[in-house]
Structure formats: structure tokens, C-alpha cells
Amino acid sequence: ISGKPVIFTMAGAPPVIIWEREVESLLHYKELIPRLEEALGKFSSRDSVEVIQPVRSTVPLQKHNGFLGLMPTYMENDGVLSTKLVCFYNRGAGSTLPSVSATVLLLDPESGHMKAVMDGEAITSMRTAGASEISAKLLMRPGAEVLAILGTGQQALSHYNAFTEMLSFKEVRVWNHRREGAEKFCRSVSGPVTVCGSVEEAVRGADVIVTVTRSTEPVLCGRWVKPGAHVAAVGACRPDWRELDDSLMKEAVVYADSREGAMAESGDVILSGVEVFAELGDVINGIKPAYREKTTVFKSLGMGVEDAVAANLVYEQWKAKAYKL
């Protein structure tokens, strides 16, 4: 091992710590998205040597209106073992604290040694947007031109970045329940964005709609959605939280990242009583069709396997950089 840094391979050595700025500088959609796509397919194969990933266990933080989610994942064939600890909150209007705060731990599956501790916020933002981008690529109509984003927080930004970098839209519209939030968002991104005064104005005629709000009540109604549009529904990740109304859920063909996750955690799925037609991984594996011409909803809850491949990619890039020094 002479000439090589041993800090990140030696059992008993402290884990490397890779924090937000560095994670952001090491993670890029062009490399991340193909890994996510492969991982979603492996997850849906339900082959335990590919992915073991239980539904997230959640501990309520009642006093703070939040939850701690534990998200362990093991990919035996890839030698990847990780867990994310994520706290997410239903913050009051005046709060300046983030809605999601996360840490990812990457371990050596043979020794149990912890290889790395990483900031999980950038990973969560980027892998969630990456999964939604995959859903749009698979399920939107060819030639989609108009993208609407509802909500203008962290996830809105990562979705804007992933969708404008990886797909081509002629128009991007945003809506926020507070107009100043939408205006601030527009100033923070590099491309042209139209601020809309209502959800209806934002989504009428849109080909792809991303819902990334903290709302616990439906904000998007089926009657405003163009037939054949694709909706990536990212917020509302508790069994009693909603972003989409019943008419949209019933009209659409519903896809999810994890069927079990959606049935345990998605208010939009549970309370509307609809069936999840397929996982994204089923479409990737060619087991279920992509109904591009129909109205489709991708219900995203977020999966440990997405964090695992993102964290592993960060670690690989970090090692490559460290070896070059």
C-alpha cells in the first residue's frame, strides 16, 4: 500500500468526513442519474443479493413537528452498505430552519468499519431530483415543452437544475404559496423562469409538473392538469399528508419508487385508495409499460438505495481526488 493514502481503507481508522460543499462538488447529474437508474432496476428485481432495503423506520419528533427516518441499505453484489439518518419537519411559516436535515454513513460490509460520514442534504436533494428526472424521461410525452414546479425550496432548486440540465424544456413556470419565495427562486437560477400567481396558471397546459411543497393538503387538482401530462410528486411523504387531489390520483396511472414505501407512507396513495401500477424499476426492467400518452404520476417517497449509490459515487470521486494529490 506504499504511496497510497490508507486513511479510508484501514479498519479502525476514523471515517473520512465529506461535507456539503465537497459533496456538491463531487456529485454530478450526468454520473449520478445512470447509477440511480441501475439501482432502481436492481431494487425492483427484489433480488436480495442486489438490494436489501426495508421501508424506512420513522420516529416521530412530536415536540418539533418532525420525524427521524432511518434508511439502511445493503447492495451485496456491489459491496455497498450504508444508512441515512434523515430528519424532516413540517415547519411553521416563520421558521428559518431547513425542512430536511440528513447524514449518510457509508460502511465496509465485511468489517463493519465506517468508511465515511457525509452530509446528506446535498445527496438527498440531488438523488431525489435525479429519480424524478428518470420518471420524466420514462413517462412524459415525447416533445414535452413546458415544465411547472410547485414549491420553491431546496427540492425545487435541485429539480430545476436536474430537469434543465438533462432534459430540454422551452418554458419553466414556478408557483409558490408566497410570491416572494417564487421571485427569490427566479433570481437564484440562471435560466428564464415565469412566476405564476396561482397553481392553475402554473400547470395549465404544462407537460411535466413537479410538486415539491411542504403542504399537507392537496395543492394540485386533476381538473387543471392536461391529459397526458406527467406529474413527479415529491412532497407529502407521510400517510396523512397530501399534495395531489383524488381526481388526479384516480385519473392517472400511478408509478412509485417503492410500492411498499408508497403504501406505507404516501397520503396521496393511501387516502385516494388508488393502486400503484408499477415501480419505476419495473419500467426500467421492461416488466411494466411506460404509459407516456396517459396522465401519469410518479409518487416519490425517497429510498435508501438512492442514497447508497449517491454516497458510494461521492466516496469513489473523493478517493480518486485523494489519490491524485
Ligand SMILES: NC(=O)C1=CN([C@@H]2O[C@H](COP(=O)(O)OP(=O)(O)OC[C@H]3O[C@@H](n4cnc5c(N)ncnc54)[C@H](O)[C@@H]3O)[C@@H](O)[C@H]2O)C=CC1
Ligand atoms: N420524495 C423524496 O425523496 C423527498 C421528499 N421531500 C419532501 O419534499 C418537500 C419539499 O422539501 P424541501 O424542498 O426540502 O423543503 P423546503 O422547505 O426547502 O421547501 C418547501 C416549499 O414548500 C412551500 N410551502 C410551505 N408550506 C406550504 C403550503 N402549506 N402549501 C404550499 N406550499 C408550501 C415553501 O414555501 C417552499 O417553497 C417536503 O415535504 C419534504 O419532506 C424531501 C426530500 C426527499
Ligand SMILES: O=C([O-])C1=[NH+]CCC1
Ligand atoms: O427520502 C428522504 O430522504 C425523504 N423523504 C421524505 C423526507 C426525506
